[in-house]
Amino acid sequence: MTFDPALMLDLVGVFFFAVSGSLLAARKGFDLVGSVLLGSMVGLGGGVVRDIVLNTGPPVAFTNPVYLAPPLLAAVIVYFMPRNIERSSRLLLTFDAGGLALFCITGALKALNAGMNPVAALLLGVTTAVGGGILRDVTANEVPRLFDPKDLYAIPAFVGAGLATALWNLGWFNLVTGTLSAAVVFSLRMLSLRFGWHAPLAARSWVRPRFRRG
Template identity: 50%
Template structure:
């Protein structure tokens, strides 16, 4: 056992709530109704975890067996529906909560993969997939190009890989604890926020637009 199951669940719930807020806020920015807000919150919060659980064979996924996993996005939807920033400020909140969800989920995803006996490299990939899956599904449903693929978007997968990669290194070296896990999540969040602030982008293939 890599980490206490309670710690794993707490990490999951923090990530779920943060991602649900980002999904619900994006729905408000897109002028979706209350159903659209709930749907986008649920998909954003649970999409990456569903993919992770199916890949590692943790079925049925916790989203369908743990009530708090499904109800937490509902709470976030209610919070956003009745209290949200002015429209001009919503995008900043979406990106901020998305960064928090990204950091927490890349760590939680890697930890769960390691707990199920996955190789550290596979755990890194699944951690990143857990972190970016819900956000990609959210953007597609909202009619946007996912940040993961948008050429003008700041780096998105790289912070998730940094966080999940650090978890794998900590696990291999025997230094993985709740504190070091939290630091790995914080590192991923900071890298994503710095990328947003300074406009860091992945390089494009030279001359690709002329093909």
């Protein structure tokens, strides 16, 4: 097996999302098996949807067993976390942001390598990035974090997928520019959480956010 930068970024993204899934499993009182399964759904779900849409054969998460390592590792790490750290929702959001940052890049890249047009690559990058989190939150019976109007979630993913698509078309995509793009997405997401950057509400006539989770 030769070193493949795209595979490595993808596996790190799987790990980040899987940690967010296992942290949610812990908070919800699921067991260790549920932790591995929820981590796998979050970490691998977006990529499975992407591969099914690309329609180029069975999703890589099923055919390449190396994709099982990050969710297992994540479940073990969360299992041994001290209680006060594990309950912090900041930690869950940070790992979620890491997964988001990497998956919008690798998702767009896979779509481009499969011959999709730039718009389709942009959409698939965003779908890959937000898909796992939607699966996680819907499965745990919560309104997806994606729809929380108090910060930015999809916009950073659009930025990242757009950067990846542009870099790839210019022939400038490599491990360095890919990692930098992911860093931009991660920063944008975390800054929006820190400073409450948000988009306008879906209806002009609403005065205050009425968003309720769960």
